[in-house]
Amino acid sequence: MSWADVSTDTPTNPTRLARPTRPTYVPPHLRHGAAVATTNGATPIGSDCPPEQGRTATSRGRGQSRGRGRGQGWGQGREASEANASPFDGSEKFDELEEVEDTNGGLSINFDAYEDIPVEASGSDIPPPVSAFAEIHLGEGLNQNIRRCKYVKPTPIQRHAIPIAMAGRDLMACAQTGSGKTAAFCFPIICGILRNQLSRGGARLACPTALILSPTRELSCQIHEEAKKFSYKTGLKVVVAYGGAPISQQFRNLERGVDILVATPGRLVDMIERARVSLRMIKYLALDEADRMLDMGFEPQIRKIVEQMDMPPPGARQTMLFSATFPNEIQRLAADFLSNYIFLSVGRVGSSTDLIVQRVEFVEDTDKRYHLMDLLQSQMTNRTPKKYALTLVFVETKRGVDALEQWLCMNGLAATAIHGDKVQMERERALKSFKSGATPIMVATDVAARGLDIPHVAHVINFDLPKAIDDYVHRIGRTGRAGKSGLATAFFNDGNLSLAKSLVELMQESNQEVPSWLNQYAERPSYGGGRSRYGGGRFGGHDFRSSSQLKREDYYSPSPYGDVTQTDVFVAPASGEGYYSIPYGEAAPPDSYAAGSDRYGFDHGSIVASGWD
Numbered sequence: 001m002s003w004a005d006v007s008t009d010t011p012t013n014p015t016r017l018a019r020p021t022r023p024t025y026v027p028p029h030l031r032h033g034a035a036v037a038t039t040n041g042a043t044p045i046g047s048d049c050p051p052e053q054g055r056t057a058t059s060r061g062r063g064q065s066r067g068r069g070r071g072q073g074w075g076q077g078r079e080a081s082e083a084n085a086s087p088f089d090g091s092e093k094f095d096e097l098e099e100v101e102d103t104n105g106g107l108s109i110n111f112d113a114y115e116d117i118p119v120e121a122s123g124s125d126i127p128p129p130v131s132a133f134a135e136i137h138l139g140e141g142l143n144q145n146i147r148r149c150k151y152v153k154p155t156p157i158q159r160h161a162i163p164i165a166m167a168g169r170d171l172m173a174c175a176q177t178g179s180g181k182t183a184a185f186c187f188p189i190i191c192g193i194l195r196n197q198l199s200r201g202g203a204r205l206a207c208p209t210a211l212i213l214s215p216t217r218e219l220s221c222q223i224h225e226e227a228k229k230f231s232y233k234t235g236l237k238v239v240v241a242y243g244g245a246p247i248s249q250q251f252r253n254l255e256r257g258v259d260i261l262v263a264t265p266g267r268l269v270d271m272i273e274r275a276r277v278s279l280r281m282i283k284y285l286a287l288d289e290a291d292r293m294l295d296m297g298f299e300p301q302i303r304k305i306v307e308q309m310d311m312p313p314p315g316a317r318q319t320m321l322f323s324a325t326f327p328n329e330i331q332r333l334a335a336d337f338l339s340n341y342i343f344l345s346v347g348r349v350g351s352s353t354d355l356i357v358q359r360v361e362f363v364e365d366t367d368k369r370y371h372l373m374d375l376l377q378s379q380m381t382n383r384t385p386k387k388y389a390l391t392l393v394f395v396e397t398k399r400g401v402d403a404l405e406q407w408l409c410m411n412g413l414a415a416t417a418i419h420g421d422k423v424q425m426e427r428e429r430a431l432k433s434f435k436s437g438a439t440p441i442m443v444a445t446d447v448a449a450r451g452l453d454i455p456h457v458a459h460v461i462n463f464d465l466p467k468a469i470d471d472y473v474h475r476i477g478r479t480g481r482a483g484k485s486g487l488a489t490a491f492f493n494d495g496n497l498s499l500a501k502s503l504v505e506l507m508q509e510s511n512q513e514v515p516s517w518l519n520q521y522a523e524r525p526s527y528g529g530g531r532s533r534y535g536g537g538r539f540g541g542h543d544f545r546s547s548s549q550l551k552r553e554d555y556y557s558p559s560p561y562g563d564v565t566q567t568d569v570f571v572a573p574a575s576g577e578g579y580y581s582i583p584y585g586e587a588a589p590p591d592s593y594a595a596g597s598d599r600y601g602f603d604h605g606s607i608v609a610s611g612w613d
């Protein structure tokens with residue numbers, strides 16, 4: 001049970017272990033926003049928050065609640081705030097956007113942040129990367145939309161992945177959170193359909209040409225919006241299908257014609273079984289968050305869709321798998337869906353970006369709520385006027401999410417909540433209210449951990465740390481997107497021991513300061529001795545085919561990458577210049593899992609319980 005589950009206002013007071021590695025707890029009313037002294041080198045609570053965060057300085061701490069919906073300033077209650085939620089949805093305004101030539105470098109994306117990221121590509125005959133969209137013949141319609149989106153130049157994953165996909169190759173691609181993977185699979189799909197004039201009209205039985213699968217409703221909607229922007233005025237029809245919304249309306253949308261279907265697996269299976277969708281014309285299949293899609297929760301459904309329906313087999317369709325994390329075990333499963341594919345990793349697979357400042361604080365379960373309140377109050381104190389910043393708080397269980405949201409609202413903070421037990425309308429309302437800044441705090445399960453691209457998320461707080469480091473990577477990836485910086489704070493205690501080692505490794509590789517007490521946890525053999533899910537090697541993630549089970553001749557020298565021969569894996573800075581090879585023998589060992597355990601070595605139930613659907 002997460003401590004967030006506790007719905008009483010007063011925490012219980014369990015016996016505390018004497019531990020020098022814990023910050024001194026000071027009650028909120030004594031803090032006055034000042035830094036709290038620590039005895040262990042942990043970051044003082046409430047300090048060092050980015051100045052732009054927070055809303056007003058009028059929120060109330062414990063005991064100062066006015067009740068829900070009756071506060072003021074940032075302390076406005078939830079109902080009032082949600083009622084005022086801005087109806088603005090960026091995509092609705094796309095029509096009004098003008099085409100923008102290269103002004104101020106396009107969007108405020110900081111491309112320098114992505115230079116010199118290591119790139120690994122393996123497979124046969126790898127098409128070389130490009131450095132500009134103009135180098136790829138995407139077609140005038142798509143190019144105009146790229147300009148409308150103010151994408152001036154491709155991100156590293158786009159530079160490498162788009163030429164590979166445009167060459168018709170299957171692809172397994174990993175790149176850091178917020179680095180532009182959506183466009184990397186959307187552009188080749190749109191371009192391919194337009195180029196081959198595969199567009200089809202409406203019919204009772206919908207036969208899309210492209211299928212994009214994602215694990216959550218919100219992510220499917222987001223991809224749908226993106227794909228619609230990219231195919232604006234091209235004549236392509238993009239339709240979304242997801243659970244929780246009336247299927248009849250989605251059927252009507254399909255009847256009007258569909259070229260690209262974006263779907264969650266459950267709703268798609270339902271539609272196929274009702275004989276309203278056929279996959280027999282599929283030429284392009286993309287799995288976003290592919291490792292999650294092939295994880296234990298979704299794999300049977302994905303296999304059903306891809307292998308047991310009428311979808312053309314690998315080779316007859318083009319398959320693209322994308323994620324920020326790709327454990328070897330999942331790579332092995334994924335290989336079933338691919339044909340002669342190229343493995344591409346941009347940045348360390350499963351790494352967090354250096355743009356996210358990560359802090360870990362030792363917080364006992366009983367203290368979590370008040371530490372959270374400290375952080376939020378500190379943000380308010382340090383805020384920059386007129387700048388709005390959002391805070392996403394991850395909690396382990398759905399009950400815990402509800403209880404924490406309620407507690408925050410009772411204490412005068414405008415918070416909303418999202419998890420898989422809420423009805424779809426509540427989920428949508430929560431997300432909209434959060435995005436608009438009306439409720440600048442959102443408490444969530446892992447249902448919000450992957451893929452969501454919400455501007456202005458400045459702070460991700462792991463109130464409860466996840467069981468698996470991959471989930472941590474995706475969660476903190478909700479901030480620090482598209483070259484912007486972000487802050488991630490995690491509350492760590494004895495219950496998170498099994499995560500210590502991989503957390504320290506991740507932080508070190510992202511050049512983060514690791515508290516000495518956390519290092520000590522990581523060094524404990526019983527706690528921190530667990531094997532990281534990542535492979536070894538220079539930046540961790542590698543094509544699992546480079547493991548020792550494979551023969552040397554299974555690999556090719558991808559000539560377009562230079563004059564290197566007799567090597568297996570090619571690595572380059574993101575710029576595409578100066579590729580060099582990793583000799584075969586130095587490739588990362590396979591990341592096999594202990595017999596009987598899942599890939600994390602954790603209890604399945606607790607992972608599933610975190611709110612996916």
Ligand SMILES: Nc1ncnc2c1ncn2[C@@H]1O[C@H](COP(=O)(O)OP(=O)(O)OP(=O)(O)O)[C@@H](O)[C@H]1O
Nearest residue numbers: 109151153154155177178179180181182451453482
């Ligand atoms: N070439 C580009 N120029 C400017 N902005 C871009 C470019 N490509 C993508 N973006 C923007 O970057 C943001 C992140 O992109 P996207 O959501 O595709 O990331 P992602 O890699 O899929 O992240 P995640 O791993 O969290 O799913 C989006 O707001 C997107 O519009």
